[in-house]
Amino acid sequence: MPTISMFYGILVLMYFRDNRRHHLPHIHVRYQGQEAAVSIEDGAVLDGVLPPKQLKMVQAWIEIHKEELLVDWELAVNGEDPFRIAPLQ
Template identity: 85%
Template sequence: MPTISMFYGILVLMFFRDNRRHHLPHIHVRYQGQEAAIAIADGAVLDGAIPVKQLKMVLAWIEIHQEELMVDWELAVNGDEPFRIAPLQ
C-alpha cells in the first residue's frame, strides 16, 4: 500500500488492486491512529473516520488533485505503482 502523499500529519494511501471492497475509486487516509476510506469522485466517507478538520483538508486536496488521483487509481488497480502527488500547502 504505497503512500501517495503526506501533509499535516495525514497519510494518503492507495492500495494495489483495491476495487473489490468499496467498488469505486477511493483513497485511504490515516491520521493519529484513525483511518478512513474516501471516494475520489465525491469525497464520500466509505468507511472509518478521521477528525472533521483533517477530513476537510483531505477533501480540499482531493478536489485539487482529482485528475491525478484517477490516474493513480487506474495504475493501482492494475497492480502498478501509483505516482506521488503533491501535498496540500
C-alpha cells in the first residue's frame, strides 16, 4: 500500500491489486484518523468520510493529476509500484 503523495496532513495511498471492491480507479485518503476511498474519475467518495475542507483539496489534487493517477492505477492493479505524484501546493 504505497503512499503516492502527502500534503497538508493528508496521505494519499494506492493499494496493490485493489480493483475488486470498488471496481473503478480510486485512491485511498487518510487524514487525522479518518479514511475514504475516492474515485479518480470524478472525485466522488466511494466509501468512508473526510472533512469537507480536506475532501475539496483532494478533489482539486485529483483534477490536476488525473492522467498520472490513471497511470499509477494501472501499475498498482498489476502489482507494480506506482510513482509518487507531486503534492498540492
